[in-house]
Amino acid sequence: MLTQVSDPIIMTVKQTGDVRIHTFVASFAYSNIANATHIIETKNQLVLVDGQFLAPYARAFRDYADSLGKPIERLYVSHRHPDHWFGLGTAFTDITVYALSETMTFIHEHGEDSRSDHWKLGDLTPERIVVPKQVASPGEETIDGTRYVFDRVTDTEIDYDLTIRLPEIGVYFAQDLIYSGTHLYLTKHMDHWIQVLQEMLVSDYELFMPGHGLPADKNEVARNIEYLSAARQAIGNGLTNDTFKNFMLQRYPERKCPGIFDIYMPRLFGGASDY
Numbered sequence: 001m002l003t004q005v006s007d008p009i010i011m012t013v014k015q016t017g018d019v020r021i022h023t024f025v026a027s028f029a030y031s032n033i034a035n036a037t038h039i040i041e042t043k044n045q046l047v048l049v050d051g052q053f054l055a056p057y058a059r060a061f062r063d064y065a066d067s068l069g070k071p072i073e074r075l076y077v078s079h080r081h082p083d084h085w086f087g088l089g090t091a092f093t094d095i096t097v098y099a100l101s102e103t104m105t106f107i108h109e110h111g112e113d114s115r116s117d118h119w120k121l122g123d124l125t126p127e128r129i130v131v132p133k134q135v136a137s138p139g140e141e142t143i144d145g146t147r148y149v150f151d152r153v154t155d156t157e158i159d160y161d162l163t164i165r166l167p168e169i170g171v172y173f174a175q176d177l178i179y180s181g182t183h184l185y186l187t188k189h190m191d192h193w194i195q196v197l198q199e200m201l202v203s204d205y206e207l208f209m210p211g212h213g214l215p216a217d218k219n220e221v222a223r224n225i226e227y228l229s230a231a232r233q234a235i236g237n238g239l240t241n242d243t244f245k246n247f248m249l250q251r252y253p254e255r256k257c258p259g260i261f262d263i264y265m266p267r268l269f270g271g272a273s274d275y
């Protein structure tokens, strides 16, 4: 059965001086996983974070960016999971794309395999793969008058994750370090992931932009820590596969997008490949 598509959520999240932050969240329904992509709008231009997954959402995200009437200066891909970059080949082939060098190498080497692995999605997948051409390095850069801080976070939800912070306005683009209101994609790196989230809790940042779900506050970051701790304990107690999934579904009935269990469990509990 093909994944069904329904309305995304589009909102302006914050405005401070010349900077506006927008978010675009794909559906929470059916087997969608509420992919969240963002726009940093400054005086003269736009910077985008991630490129959506399924073709209709990628096109709608691009349409929204274009409706703001400013050029897209660049787009950052946060990490190598295809739900963050498949949409580049659908709607962002003309845009300069930045990513960590590890993410670039992965998409270069495995992008096509990933696309053929998703054949069941039919025309919801992109017609081609776009490999990011520009390296995003840890450090600071001022873009259109706004200071950005980039970091390379290892071994959490993914091996290499790019985070982007705007210290002057207190916004932290955490992408898949935070699943906001949805079930998390779990990996074996839960200890380090929890540490990184704990650092967020004692930081000066107030608004956390997730890779899935709606914009988050520190309470949601804390709830992610609690979820990871519970999952780690359940696995330590010997729960695997369906017994683990049922335990987590019962413990967190309020969280959406349970389809994610079937994506990560073959990797966490079996020997399935990383992509």
Ligand SMILES: [Zn+2]
Residues within 6 Å of the ligand: 081, 083, 084, 176, 211, 212
């Ligand atoms: Zn993701």
